[in-house]
Amino acid sequence: METCHLVSLLGLILSAHYLTASNTTENYNSLLPDDITFGITECWSLFWKWPPSSANCSSTELKYSVTMDVLSDGEPLAEEGKNANLTVALIPPHYYDLNHGLNFSVQVVCNDTEIDSAFKTVQVAPGDEGTAVRNFRCIWQYNEYVNCTWQHGTKTPLNVKYKLHYWEKENEEKKCSTLPEFWDILDTGKTCEKYFNDGKYIGCQFPLQKHIDPLPTLVTVVTDESKRIKPHISYTMTNNIAQFRPPTITETKRTPNNSIYVSWNVSEGNKNIITSQITSRSSSDDEWTNPFEIANALHKEIPNVLPDVTYMVKVRVRLSNHQTSNGDQCLWSPWSEEFTVSGQDNGRSVSILLLLLIPLSVIMLTILLLFHLKRLKGTLFPQIPDPAKIFPKDLQQWKKSELQNVYSKPEQEEVCLVYLIENLSATKNS
Structure with a gap:
């Protein structure tokens, strides 16, 4: 009897545990x-x-x-x-x-x-990935405009009319409403209007006149008017795509310690957010030296230059690493125009000129002397007649002959007396 009660109690316990586990799982x-x-x-x-x-x-x-x-x-x-x-x-x-x-x-x-x-x-964006644009890239000409370029997708329909939307996002908190579809977000942004096509790339340019602070974020979406291609979304910090215009070299001068001092300026931005590079070469060399990198300054002394050699210098700039999130991948500006720093004379050029002129003068005089040597020889050393060509070999026989006179006797000249001429003239006058 007791055994039956124990079995029943164990069954109740197991049933309760099974029900509990089932409810928990459910x-x-x-x-x-x-x-x-x-x-x-x-x-x-x-x-x-x-x-x-x-x-x-x-x-x-x-x-x-x-x-x-x-x-x-x-x-x-x-x-x-x-x-x-x-x-x-x-x-x-x-x-x-x-x-x-x-x-x-x-x-x-x-x-x-x-x-x-x-x-x-x-x-995030609907559509066939093969229709989306390829090789998309944007460059922000600092505080002026953004230039975005791309190429057709592998499955892009013919005669597509692209449309670029963009948003300038500031780092500020605000309440944002949800959107039913992705296409609805395009209506919240701005539309680019200035499109171009250079044969290889399609692109669009839109204004973006912002300074470094605050750091804005740029969102761009490239699609078409008929929504036949998959939108391409680009999301980046504007400072990562910022590019300055070429700097302008304002001053160059030589220093007493055989250096060249160079200073420059940029169209926008202050020196605390700019990193620069400067390079140089001599006028007789085609290769530029490894550039010097300068942070937070717009001037530099190029050391160890020869005082009498003419040098060419140029500069470029970019945003400093602490102003961006991609560090050394920031865009450098184009190089500035080359600036010529003339060498100092110090009398050396005159010495070199004299060293060239003296040998040249000696050579010219030698050529003139050789050209007139025959005439000069006749003047300094006149030729003496050879007697053998005038007298016969047997001189004694020649002396006995009638040909001793080697010259002809002059004929007697008729002499007119002067007074006869005078008397004749007087008679005619009378």
């Missing part, structure tokens, strides 16, 4: 988020929503956790909360690739027990 399963929806806000933030749980978890702390993969190395982005609705801002932008699928999962923790995660992949 409650936990009902905590899993179902019908997860995804969206975007007008502030370019992502959000996830799901219906509130109907499970009884009042005696423990209920937690929802959203985890999303990122592109860079490190821990995935994770957000926690007790509500059935979490928002994840798209900051910092280099953590995500908004043009491809984003993978995220939602976990539920109840009574220190983790329930199986719900996993989902979402597309």
